[in-house]
Amino acid sequence: MKSSAEMISPEALPMAQSSQQAMNKEKTDRYQAGKSASFGRYLWPLLALTLLLLVNLFIDSSFFHLTYQDDRLYGSLIDILNRSAPVALLAIGMSLVIATGGIDLSVGAVMAIVGAVCANLLLIPDISLVTVILAGLIVGLAAGSINGALVSFLGIQPIVATLLLMVAGRGVAQLINQGQIITFQHEGFAAIGVGQFLGLPMPIWIVVGMLLLSQLLLRKTALGLFIEAVGCNAKASRYLGINDKSIKIFAYAIAGLCAALAGMISTADIQGSDANNIGLWLELDAILAVVIGGAALTGGRFSLVLSIIGALIIQTLATTIIVSGLPAKFNLLIKAIVILSVLLLQSEKFRRQLSGLFKLGIFNNAKAGDKK
Template sequence: MSLSSNQHLRRYLWPCAGLLVLFIINAIISPEFFHIEFKDGRFYGSLIDVLNRAAPVALLAIGMALVIATAGVDLSVGSIMAIAGAVSAYFITKGVDSLALIIGAGLVAGLIAGIINGFLVGYMSIQPIVATLILMVAGRGIAQLINEGQIVTFDHPGFAFLGTGSFLGLPFPVVLVIITFAIVQLLTRRTALGLYIEAVGANPSASRYIGLNEKAIKMSVYCVAAVCAALAGMIAAADIRGSDANNAGLWLELDAILAVVIGGASLMGGRFSILLAIIGALIIQTLTVTIILSGIPPKYNLLIKATAIILVLLLQSPLFQKQLSQLKFWKNKKEMNNA
């Protein structure tokens, strides 16, 4: 028992260490990084910005963690963001004032997309990467069709609150992430659902033989991922008070997958940690802020990002850790011999 809890802790060690190192680098580059003040009823500072800007990717990562745990992947979440944003913007520009209706429409759009993905993967047994690729490509087209390819700007204070409002001093997107995290964590860890998801990922046929409804579980994780994406899409639209179907959520599916992987999940499925996926999203966002703060010319952005991520992933690799410790061991031995 003590060993397994030790291992459990070790899983948290490296991603947290990575985040900490990035924080320290930021503090060195810009001493104001940790400066937080209370202004106009909300906290204000770079650290809060990191949390706020990481929110959409964190939401995507929550859903993606579940999907990846079933040995799947959902490439369509970026496009679903665009669809949800476009649907909400469409309703607002058509004069709908009820906030519940606007948000509801966005979430329903997401749910429909999730059902399509879940149906293709769970019931049609199409490989997840192919099944979700369909909606990744087509979804952006659908989003563009909704508002005839235009960037729609709207003015709806209630809806804008989703992206720019604050609750208890925290930006509202951060609050939404915390709520979503709490719900999903309760559902997966306080019920057997989490175990079922991991079982389906680890061995789908075995889980079918012990009586798990593998198809329904797959369907449900794609639905959760799509609804999370829809929420993220509405946050992104509310933040800029406009829906930009061409660019909203573009390539964010890759960031979400990366966040889950940085959080130590295996793409082969079978295990997940929602909290680690969120930490992964924070690492990605902190890295973005580091690059902006550092003032390095933009053409090096992707290079720096790639290098940092390779380092984080290497540190997590058991093989690399073993080689590192062997190196240390060898050095110690040499010192001992010298003595």
């Protein structure tokens, strides 16, 4: 869809200078192309996901197979959904932060802190599950708010501001754990990670719940629009009465909250808090998910659904590598190649070069045809 717009504009340009009409036409064309591009926004990530799934199906014909056992669905698709839950949650928060033009490197460390807090609270006998979960969420919110305050009140670059917590956060988590791996026995809490509800693993429900809640909060109020406005043009937003600082803090706070949920899932999953390894490098996966979902790192429009599709693509890719029998060591390499391609495709110049190559190809083929 995008490339057609690129192909129209170079021819249309000289005409546009000669007559106003042509210019209007070109604008309309561009606009129409832009309209279909917003459709294409969903098209490409979905296409990529479908393609990946089909590859899996091709390799393993029982890939889509689902079985129902012990009140629960089993199957590769469920696995993918379940395993992508932490990154999907992080991606929801990261989408908002990136939409404001920021970035949050600390979410992995926040996961570790929340995991440590919850695990240690669970050691207290007879503590209620609600208290533990609330404590975890509050810690996440607080961590996110600190990031937000550093960015909007102290005016520190987002990368740097969140780097602080990324470095110190794991230290804090280890401090809480006193350097140990804290394990716990608590069925209620463990259910967050390994439980099930209506036949689906609990993490899937948590992602769905968070997605619905955020969508409601962002799209049924004006917050989503304000976030996009601030991300597109913070100065103009301030000029029309939007409190851009609060909006930014809100985005980072939500990112912290999402990290808290992801941290609880991962902690519950292994029934223990491993401050060194929980959520390690997941911030990068979350950023990647948002970027694959088509969001620009410079801020602006966001789509939570697309970011979650991005997270699913990352997880499916990992699964594909396992299913295809390729050693897991290729995982990183393939991931890197995917990131690079996505990045380059986002660059207008690269697309132009690509479509130029494409046109050249057609041209050469046509010439070859003439000679025949």
